[in-house]
Amino acid sequence: MARERKFTKEELYHAVKHLLLKHGYDGFTFTVLASFLDVSRAAIYKYYDNKEELISEYMVYELIKFLNDLKAIGEKKTFNEQFDALFDMIFADLSLYEIRAMGMQIPIINKKIKNNKQKISGIIVELYSSLQQFVELGKEEKVFKKDIPNNLILGMIFETVNIPNRGNIPLPEWVEMIKDVICHGLFTKD
């Protein structure tokens, strides 16, 4: 009962991700997006009132995917398996953290966006509590030191993603080295 669409939701989200990474939040415009999708700009307005709405909705989609992946980790049995899986997952798609940072600067200009941003916050809370459990497990099993705050442990893991790999060490090797430093530190054990 309707004409065929020129792009699917998946294609749209893929384009959003690609163009956000390429041009940054401010550089991402409906003009650029429309040209990328080979569609008129007005066509996009049929589905989204403005880019804030589109991007915030895309973020929800992306974060839910990430949360599901994370939950899968929780099903591994030993702590060490979980720890390894977490690292692999974090390094699997480094672009996600850039995207997440852009999500922070979406201004709330209407109800729909406010709603999406609340969803995003909710997912992040869930994500966070999921990770808290992981850290607690590590402390119970006496792997993590008890006196380090959970936030710092998680922060260490998530920030080291951004360390620039100059010298282009192959990724698996690089991940192993970072993991080792996080676990045992930079210092020799005198």
Place this chain on the structure above:
Amino acid sequence: MARERKFTKEELYHAVKHLLLKHGYDGFTFTVLASFLDVSRAAIYKYYDNKEELISEYMVYELIKFLNDLKAIGEKKTFNEQFDALFDMIFADLSLYEIRAMGMQIPIINKKIKNNKQKISGIIVELYSSLQQFVELGKEEKVFKKDIPNNLILGMIFETVNIPNRGNIPLPEWVEMIKDVICHGLFTKD
């Protein structure tokens, strides 16, 4: 032989820093800057052809200051003193890293900007080699593990700055904890 200026170079740089942090690179415009300085927009064009030129020049100024601070560290005698001083310096002004990231996205649209960006690169190289020396010293004194690449050691130190301090632990205590984790790791020494 001329009229009095309504803003000094120091005031200008201060405004640039403040507004870059507040609005981001794209959100920083001569309109915003002029209004902040209580001056007409055209007045700024008397000194800078465009914002790229202004920002790149400001970056040079800011990085030179940073480099000088860093060199002062090199004069401390023991490695441990240097290590402590480096941490204090890095955490002294966290906004610097946001600013530095913005410097990356200045497009080269004329000779002057190209020149400034080359200066910036030069300073960063100098900064980097200064830090390399520091790391080498640490390795010679058998404080740092020898098999960790220098880049990774420096990366660990510089990226941990960005770990969000939820729970608002007082800064000195927070810095100490991060330092400890970096040095000795998250794991208990089984």
Place this chain on the structure above:
DNA sequence: ATCCAAAGTTACACATCCGTCACTTTTGAG
């Protein structure tokens, strides 16, 4: 075959930033 709702397009009015130019104001050297 025809009809209508969803998909898509073209075009317009509005806003903002950009760079420039002609103009005025200030101020100190002569």
Place this chain on the structure above:
DNA sequence: CTCAAAAGTGACGGATGTGTAACTTTGGAT
């Protein structure tokens, strides 16, 4: 006092992004 250089202003045209409205195209239900 005067006058020229430097500081500052206001206003314009161009470029680009935004949101909307009137239009055409498509294709399945009847």
